[in-house]
Amino acid sequence: MLNRIFKDVQAVLERDPAASNAIEVILCYPGFHAIFLHRISHRLYKKGFVLLARLLANANRFYTDIDIHPAANIGQGIFMDHGMGIVIGETVEIGDYVTIYQGVTLGGTGKETGKRHPTIGNHVMISSGAKILGPFYVGDHSKIGAGAVVLKEVPPHCTVVGIPGRIVRNHSQLPTDALHISQLPDSQHQNHLMQKIALLEKRVEELEKEKMFQYR
Numbered sequence: 001m002l003n004r005i006f007k008d009v010q011a012v013l014e015r016d017p018a019a020s021n022a023i024e025v026i027l028c029y030p031g032f033h034a035i036f037l038h039r040i041s042h043r044l045y046k047k048g049f050v051l052l053a054r055l056l057a058n059a060n061r062f063y064t065d066i067d068i069h070p071a072a073n074i075g076q077g078i079f080m081d082h083g084m085g086i087v088i089g090e091t092v093e094i095g096d097y098v099t100i101y102q103g104v105t106l107g108g109t110g111k112e113t114g115k116r117h118p119t120i121g122n123h124v125m126i127s128s129g130a131k132i133l134g135p136f137y138v139g140d141h142s143k144i145g146a147g148a149v150v151l152k153e154v155p156p157h158c159t160v161v162g163i164p165g166r167i168v169r170n171h172s173q174l175p176t177d178a179l180h181i182s183q184l185p186d187s188q189h190q191n192h193l194m195q196k197i198a199l200l201e202k203r204v205e206e207l208e209k210e211k212m213f214q215y216r
Contacts, residue, residue: 136154155170
């Protein structure tokens with residue numbers, strides 16, 4: 001557990017340019033506090049001290065505003081940036097070196113029993129407000145866009161955006177993982193509308209000129 005805590009501190013220092021040193025992370029980062037307390041409550045839960053684990057998880061939620069069920073299995077090197085409003089369900093499994101931003105929910109749909117929550121691979125980034133709901137796998141090195149609602153499995157090296165979430169890029173098949181906003185489906189639709197508006201404006205100008213010519 002101590003090794004995982006060290007990895008969690010290191011993850012913050014590597015991924016947050018605002019973090020200046022390890023002492024600052026340990027004392028001032030609620031995302032780190034939430035993971036630290038969860039590791040204790042998870043160990044208590046596994047040892048059979050369920051009530052004590054749940055009480056510690058509730059205290060964790062009150063202190064950090066991050067709700068993690070003590071049964072959730074979380075890997076090393078986790079970075080919760082800001083962390084406010086994160087919810088992680090009972091059967092969630094999170095791999096190593098995952099980044100989770102504020103407002104993320106890793107939950108269920110209310111229709112499943114047993115394994116009800118997602119499994120997150122290694123090196124995944126989940127942006128603010130994203131909701132991943134259901135017992136499926138999110139592949140390694142994938143990126144979930146802000147506000148996305150993901151309801152089905154995500155292959156490795158993919159970027160998912162939108163409601164419902166859809167894959168807009170598979171990084172393993174492209175030379176670069178940079179995603180320009182013009183490549184998003186919603187942006188393409190907007191560009192098409194802007195072209196239509198430009199054509200309509202041009203046509204209106206032509207009709208106005210014809211009307212002025214008739215009056216003369």
